[in-house]
Amino acid sequence: MPNTDSGGERAGKPPDKPQALAFVLFGSPGSGKGTQSKLLGQLLGIPQISTGDMLREHVRHGNAVGTAVEEKLKAGILVKDEVVNALVEQRLAESDTARGFILDGYPRTAAQAEKLCGMLAARGIPELVIHLVVDYNVIIARLTGRRQCPVCGTLYNLVSRAPKVSGACDLEGAKLIVREDDRESVIRERLEEYGHQTRPILDYFREKGKRIYEVDASHDPPEAVFRKIEVLIRER
Ligand code: ADP
DSSP states (O other), X not given: OOOOOOOGGGTTSOSOSOOOOEEEEEOOTTSSHHHHHHHHHHHHTOXXXXXXXXXXXXXXXXXXXXXXXXXXXXXXXXXXXXXHHHHHHHHHTSGGGTTOEEEEXXXXXXXXXXHHXXXXXXXXXXXXXXXXXXXXXXXXXXXXXXXXXXXXXXXEETTTBOOSSTTBOTTTOOBOBOOGGGSHHHHHHHHHHIIIIITTHHHHHHHTTXXXXXXXXXXXXXXXXXXXXXXXXXXX
16 A cells, blocks of 8 residues: 555545655755755755765764764765665654655765665655756855854855955954865865766656756855745645
């Protein structure tokens, strides 16, 4: 029997609402996936699941997973599929995902995409892929323009969120720094990985007949990009 009941609390209610969806926010590093998936999570009241955030959390805790992935994160190299797949599988087993969820930064390889499709098929949850399309030059400008205050952690961007005084934190006055994984050589590594391993997943999804919504996210501010996402979700 197909699993059409996405949550126990809905049992007995007429099927007036579509079932849970898995939103896959897809795009290059610097495309704004994190920002858009947070906004979408707030709008729909469903969790945003970022594999990058989950991995950084493990590094902060200094546990076995954190120790195993720390160097890869610093170098902008993809973490092993088994590690990431296991983290996502555990996360999707939590009850707050029953009404749907947003994936940010996953899947990033063909093996992850296959794993995801298997997990979703087993739960009867369809995916909706949103591809944030951004010009390469804009991506480079965004990523190389990222600066952080070493005292309070506030993030700036020389392109879109410049500090009031050049090179200094608005709050602390401290000299802004470039984060380790925002160094140019690492940025190049992250973009190459995206081109070789991640972008081809779009073809995999297309071949499997999955829906992919393309959103131009090059020049508009985040709120305007989000309005486009809202419209396509409403009209789909
Ligand atoms: P960005 O999209 O800017 O590269 P993320 O926060 O999504 O940033 O990811 C940071 C790092 O975490 C990646 O460079 C990679 O090392 C690791 N990572 C995140 N998600 C995955 C994934 N799905 N598979 C493998 N490694 C991942």
